[in-house]
Each structure stands twice: as structure tokens, then as C-alpha cells.
Amino acid sequence: MKKFKAILISDQEIENGYLIQFLENQKSNLSSLDIVNIGGAKNESKSLYKQFQNVLNHLIPLPVNKIQISELSYIELMKYGNRIVDILILENIIAEKDPPVIFFSNYSHFYLVVSLKKRIKAKVITLADKLHWEEHQSGDQHLYDKREELMYTQSDLVICSSKERENFLHNQYSISSEKLKTWTFKGKLIAEINFEPEYITELKKHYSMDAKELILFNCKKASLKDYNLFIEAITPVLLKNKNIRVIITGKTDFILPDYLKPDSWYQFMFTGDITDQQYLKLVTISNMVVDTAENPAIGHLMTDILFRSTPVIIKDQCILSYFPEHPLIISFKEVAGEANLKSNAKILNNLITAILNKDRKKQFTDQKVIRKALKNTASIQINPTY
Known part of the structure; x- marks a missing residue:
């Protein structure tokens, strides 16, 4: 198939695991890729562009110049954005570049997709990459559903992160099966990739956690x-x-129990409410993530957490169904009943101990393994003439 040019319009951090793997998967189809970062000032857009280059160079041990990434005009928004200006600027960029394909990577771009579809000839492909059931369980469901419906029904093709996500969009918004494709990110590949050791070392220094083993409880x-x-x-x-430190994230009124000896108190750190970006930085330097809530707060961040090669202990069956037999996800199966606290604590203790005792460092150094995993990643074919 003939290679084609594309523009990526995104407001996500480029470390997003699904986005990175999807673009890597598409590099054989692309002759060039331009990035437009929405939602940041000039320096943030430049940072995104540089970060993308660094991540690609480190994570993809293949000739990166096959994708010629050019730094594109940045879009500077006010707090809520000037949508008419956004659309006009994007129209000019698209007219100049004249790509046959435009990738959108966030459902919040629904107003851009709806407006641009009437004015451009390029095909619009969106990534339904987040696991969104959390938002469906809270907040303004009608507003959320309408934005999502407008985004995906107006697209020429929607790439879904799982078959469950594809079925949901098909049934909820009556999107034809021809407009939906599933491309599941490769858990095996994610499990064998890590960020540069220097990056992790600097992060640990920033949080004063040098040489510490960290357990993150949400x-x-x-x-x-x-x-x-x-x-x-x-x-x-x-x-x-x-030498272990426990970082407890999220606003809570819970306190340390009386039976815990005071000489262990220094091993706990309560962060209070933090942003997703702050949370993912802590994930990067942690040995594991534990979230045993019935409705876990980390659902929408799972691809990003796994991309950081961080094991997760979780019991939510919905999340587990998205990642069957994933090497980094450990299912916590508790025994029902308040009287079983001691038994369940023993089960959870064994899972935590097993992760701490496992030498994970060796699996991040073999570049041959990474090349093999990349080679075996099935490619999804995108046709610019949809």
C-alpha cells in the first residue's frame, strides 16, 4: 500500500502508552507525521515535540527517520480556548500540509472534528484509547455521552483499544462495524520496555526517594x-x-492505625489530591501500584501505568477483562466477608512480597527481545480512501 502523510492532533502527554504503540505500528504506512499540540503554550508544544522524539528514539530501536516528524505551528489557548480561532488555525495548517489522514487522540476534540469535517477533504481517524467506564459512573453522563457520540459518529474510522470498547460504541451510538476497528496494544511489548534509567534516577531525586523501594496505594x-x-x-x-516507602495518593481522612509502631510512621507518605500527570510520575519510580477498590480510580490510566512497566495489583473484574493474562497485572481475589480481613491481608501480603522479590531490572536491558516483540506486533492497515 502506498505511504501517506498524516497530522496528529493531541493534547495528551506523548508518553501515553497506547498512542506511542499505535504510531509505532503505523510507521510503515506513513511518509511523514506532523504534530499539533492543543491546550498548551508555545514552550509546552515544543516540549511535546522533543519528548516525542526522545521516546521514539529510546523505545523503538529501528530507523526513526522513516517517520519524518516536523515541528508544527503551536496553538495557544486561553483557559477555555477560543474554538473559532482553533478551527481557523487548524484549517490553515491542514490546507498547507494537505494530508489525506488526520489522527485525533482525545474525545474532547469533538467540536474540532464536527467543524472540520464539513470543510476538509482529509479522512478523520480517532483513537478511542481510554477505558472510560469511570466517567460513565460519575459526573454529567448526558454531556459526556453527547461529546463522545459527536466525536466518533463524525469520524471516518475509530480505532478502539479493545473489543469491549468497540462493542460499546457500536451498540451505544449505532456506529457501523465498518467504521470501527480494534487494535489492542501489546501487553508483552509494554512489559519489556522501560524509561531511561537516568530519567527514573532524576525523578527519584526530585521526590527524595533515592535508592528506596516504593509502593503506591491509590x-x-x-x-x-x-x-x-x-x-x-x-x-x-x-x-x-x-528501606520501603508507601505513598498513599488521593484525598482521604483515613489515619494510620494504633497498632502500627511509631518507628514505622516515617515509611508512609500521604500526597492528598494530585493530578494524573503527577500520579504517573510516581508510578514511573514505584515498584508497584495497589488499588483494591471496587471502583478503582486508576481505570482510565491503566495503559499509561502498564507502559511504565509497573506491576499493578487490582481486583476489579472490568479492568481485568480489558487486559486478559497481562504479565504486569496481578489479580487480587479476596474472600468475601468482614471476618476475613486477616485472611485477605495474608493473600495481599503474599502478592506484594512476590513482586518485591522479583528482579525486574534484567528484563529491561535486552534490546533483542524488544526488537523481536516489535517485529511480532501485528499491523493494522489504514486506508486513506475510507
Whole structure:
């Protein structure tokens, strides 16, 4: 198939695991790729462009010049953005570049897709890459559904991150099967890639966590039962290893229990509410993530967490169904009933201990393994003449 030019319009961090793997997957189809970053000032757009180059150079041990990435005009928005100006600027960029394909990577671009579709001849391809059930369970569902519906029904093709996501869009918005394709990111590939050691070292220094083993517990949607279970499970681990630090994220009124000895208090750090970007930086330097809530707060970040090669202990069956037999996801199966706190804490303790005892460093150094995984990643064919 003949190669084609494309423009990527994104407001996500380029470290997004699904986005990176999808673009890597498409490099054999592309003759050039331009990036427009929406939602940031000039220096942020330049940062995105440089970051993308660095990530590609590090994660893809193949000739990167096959994708000629050019730095494109940046779009500077006010707090809520001037949408008419956005559309006019994008129209000029698209007219100048004249690409047959435009990628959108976020459902919040629905107004751009709807407006541009009437004015341009390029085919619009959107990535339904996030796991969005969390938003469907909270907030203004009608507003969310309408934005999503406009975004995906107006697109020429929607790339879904799972078959479940494809079925949902097909049934919810009556999108024809011909306009939907599933491309599942490769869990095996993600498990064998890590960020540069220098980057992790600098992050650890920034958080004053040099040479520490870190366990990240997400408390944002955890119940008191979930919290007590985790503390019960982690206490024996902390007594054996004073070099471990537990970072508890999310706003909470929970306190450390009385039975925990004061000389262990320094091993805990409560962050309060933090942004997704701050959370993912902590994920990058952590040995594992634990979220045992019934409705976990990390659902929409799972691809990004796994992209950082960080194991996750979780019990939510919906998330587990998206990532069947993923090497980095450990299913926590608790015994029902309040009286089983001790038994469940023992199960969770064994899972945490097993991850801490596993030497993960060796699997990140073999470039041959990474090349083999990339070679075996099935390519999704995109036809600019949809």
C-alpha cells in the first residue's frame, strides 16, 4: 500500500502508552507525521515535540527517520480556548500540509472534528484509547455521552483499544462495524520496555526517594475496609525492610492505625489530591501500584501505568477483562466477608512480597527481545480512501 502523510492532533502527554504503540505500528504506512499540540503554550508544544522524539528514539530501536516528524505551528489557548480561532488555525495548517489522514487522540476534540469535517477533504481517524467506564459512573453522563457520540459518529474510522470498547460504541451510538476497528496494544511489548534509567534516577531525586523501594496505594476511591486491608497487608513487609516507602495518593481522612509502631510512621507518605500527570510520575519510580477498590480510580490510566512497566495489583473484574493474562497485572481475589480481613491481608501480603522479590531490572536491558516483540506486533492497515 502506498505511504501517506498524516497530522496528529493531541493534547495528551506523548508518553501515553497506547498512542506511542499505535504510531509505532503505523510507521510503515506513513511518509511523514506532523504534530499539533492543543491546550498548551508555545514552550509546552515544543516540549511535546522533543519528548516525542526522545521516546521514539529510546523505545523503538529501528530507523526513526522513516517517520519524518516536523515541528508544527503551536496553538495557544486561553483557559477555555477560543474554538473559532482553533478551527481557523487548524484549517490553515491542514490546507498547507494537505494530508489525506488526520489522527485525533482525545474525545474532547469533538467540536474540532464536527467543524472540520464539513470543510476538509482529509479522512478523520480517532483513537478511542481510554477505558472510560469511570466517567460513565460519575459526573454529567448526558454531556459526556453527547461529546463522545459527536466525536466518533463524525469520524471516518475509530480505532478502539479493545473489543469491549468497540462493542460499546457500536451498540451505544449505532456506529457501523465498518467504521470501527480494534487494535489492542501489546501487553508483552509494554512489559519489556522501560524509561531511561537516568530519567527514573532524576525523578527519584526530585521526590527524595533515592535508592528506596516504593509502593503506591491509590486511596482516591478506596473504602475504609480497602484501606485497613492494605495497612494490615503491608505492615509485615515494612517491619522486614526499612528501606520501603508507601505513598498513599488521593484525598482521604483515613489515619494510620494504633497498632502500627511509631518507628514505622516515617515509611508512609500521604500526597492528598494530585493530578494524573503527577500520579504517573510516581508510578514511573514505584515498584508497584495497589488499588483494591471496587471502583478503582486508576481505570482510565491503566495503559499509561502498564507502559511504565509497573506491576499493578487490582481486583476489579472490568479492568481485568480489558487486559486478559497481562504479565504486569496481578489479580487480587479476596474472600468475601468482614471476618476475613486477616485472611485477605495474608493473600495481599503474599502478592506484594512476590513482586518485591522479583528482579525486574534484567528484563529491561535486552534490546533483542524488544526488537523481536516489535517485529511480532501485528499491523493494522489504514486506508486513506475510507
